[in-house]
Amino acid sequence: MNYQDQVVMITGASGGLGQEAAKQFAQAGARLALSDINESLLSEVAAQLRDSGAEVFHQVCDVTDESAVQQFVAGTVEAFGRIDVAVNNAGLDPEATPLIDMSLEAFERMMSINVRGVFLGMKHQIPVMLKQQGGRILNISSIAGVTGHAYGSVYAGTKHAVIGMTKSAAVEYGRQNIRVNAVCPGVTETNMFDRAMDALPDRERAIKGVGASTCLKRHGQPEEVVRGMLFACDPENTYMTGHALMMDGGFSAL
Numbered sequence: 001m002n003y004q005d006q007v008v009m010i011t012g013a014s015g016g017l018g019q020e021a022a023k024q025f026a027q028a029g030a031r032l033a034l035s036d037i038n039e040s041l042l043s044e045v046a047a048q049l050r051d052s053g054a055e056v057f058h059q060v061c062d063v064t065d066e067s068a069v070q071q072f073v074a075g076t077v078e079a080f081g082r083i084d085v086a087v088n089n090a091g092l093d094p095e096a097t098p099l100i101d102m103s104l105e106a107f108e109r110m111m112s113i114n115v116r117g118v119f120l121g122m123k124h125q126i127p128v129m130l131k132q133q134g135g136r137i138l139n140i141s142s143i144a145g146v147t148g149h150a151y152g153s154v155y156a157g158t159k160h161a162v163i164g165m166t167k168s169a170a171v172e173y174g175r176q177n178i179r180v181n182a183v184c185p186g187v188t189e190t191n192m193f194d195r196a197m198d199a200l201p202d203r204e205r206a207i208k209g210v211g212a213s214t215c216l217k218r219h220g221q222p223e224e225v226v227r228g229m230l231f232a233c234d235p236e237n238t239y240m241t242g243h244a245l246m247m248d249g250g251f252s253a254l
């Protein structure tokens with residue numbers, strides 16, 4: 001896949017999938033605009049990518065804060081003049097809590113990062129893409145965006161919402177040459193994965209159980225999921241929009 005000189009913006013770029021996405025987009029020739037709420041890790045990630053030859057603009061941005069999102073979009077346009085691809089990837093972990101025990105505060109926090117964050121991203125990325133007469137947006141949903149998850153009801157609700165907003169934005173802006181897709185990772189080995197597995201009584205058993213729930217009988221690696229992200233946004237993949245691409249080792253096929 002060739003992203004030579006394409007401007008790719010990624011939120012949650014300090015995390016497992018965000019970092020790997022930044023790396024693979026850079027290897028394919030992209031210029032990167034990276035953001036995260038974790039300032040020190042973001043600076044480290046940006047420095048490593050610059051050392052390996054990538055052109056990188058980075059800015060701290062809390063995706064729930066509209067003015068921060070506006071500033072990140074504006075900063076990217078100032079740095080590179082356009083946004084070809086926007087990856088709305090920042091997200092909060094599944095809660096591992098029965099629905100009836102979930103506090104309203106925890107519900108609102110999850111909605112805020114996973115739903116409001118994606119909404120604010122698209123709200124401010126699309127006007128730039130309208131002006132330049134095209135672009136691609138990729139929102140990161142989950143297997144929990146298409147199936148129910150016991151003890152993860154609110155997380156699943158947010159990831160279903162991401163797919164709903166993705167499809168609707170694709171319908172609204174297809175005419176203006178903006179493609180909007182989602183990727184739905186299965187359980188993938190990032191920090192989020194480690195936190196989820198560590199919270200269970202028997203980590204090794206839990207990892208085996210996750211693997212058993214896929215066709216491939218193993219959980220995913222970030223580099224495998226990110227290949228689907230690059231495919232979805234590929235400049236030559238011109239007829240795919242409103243799609244939720246499962247990158248889940250066949251979890252959803254069983």
Ligand SMILES: NC(=O)c1ccc[n+]([C@@H]2O[C@H](COP(=O)([O-])OP(=O)(O)OC[C@H]3O[C@@H](n4cnc5c(N)ncnc54)[C@H](O)[C@@H]3O)[C@@H](O)[C@H]2O)c1
Nearest residue numbers: 012014015016017037062063090091142187188190191192
């Ligand atoms: N790892 C998995 O198994 C898995 C499965 C399905 C979906 N996902 C989704 O993939 C995306 C990336 O997850 P990951 O596995 O890389 O997790 P991760 O925890 O490694 O990374 C998430 C990143 O988002 C950042 N973030 C959190 N809140 C933020 C905020 N308010 N503003 C800006 N950044 C914020 C964190 O600092 C972190 O760097 C998430 O949307 C997640 O829901 C992950």
